[in-house]
Amino acid sequence: MTLPSLCENGAISKDAAKRVHKYTKGIGMPVGAYAANSKGFVHIRELVAEFIRKRDGCKDMEINVNNIFMTNGASEGVNLCYQLLIRNPDDGIMIPIPQYPLYSA
Numbered sequence: 001m002t003l004p005s006l007c008e009n010g011a012i013s014k015d016a017a018k019r020v021h022k023y024t025k026g027i028g029m030p031v032g033a034y035a036a037n038s039k040g041f042v043h044i045r046e047l048v049a050e051f052i053r054k055r056d057g058c059k060d061m062e063i064n065v066n067n068i069f070m071t072n073g074a075s076e077g078v079n080l081c082y083q084l085l086i087r088n089p090d091d092g093i094m095i096p097i098p099q100y101p102l103y104s105a
Contacts, residue, residue, distance in 0.1 A: 004020070004024075007020055007021065023043070023044070039066070039068065039069045039070060040068070040069065040070025041070070042065065044070060045065045045068040045070060046065055048068050048070075049063040049064075049065050049068060074102060075102055078102055078103065
């Protein structure tokens with residue numbers, strides 16, 4: 001998406017080029033720019049909702065795009081959840097041991 005000429009000169013598959021065009025058109029702004037919404041680009045969240053509907057056999061009403069938050073990976077997502085749970089310095093979170101190293105970090 002950051003080098004459109006790859007789509008034009010056949011350096012990537014037609015399927016990949018088609019997806020690049022679809023995502024770029026849906027986002028409507030340069031790649032690397034901040035999303036207007038901190039949840040992530042609506043177009044990408046709609047694609048995630050569509051994937052979940054197909055994967056889980058959900059009805060349209062069961063997946064709300066506004067309840068989908070995009071993060072820069074699992075670490076950021078877990079960190080965000082912890083920040084939402086901890087209200088003050090006296091709060092804590094119990095983590096089972098053994099645990100995934102991400103949780104203690």
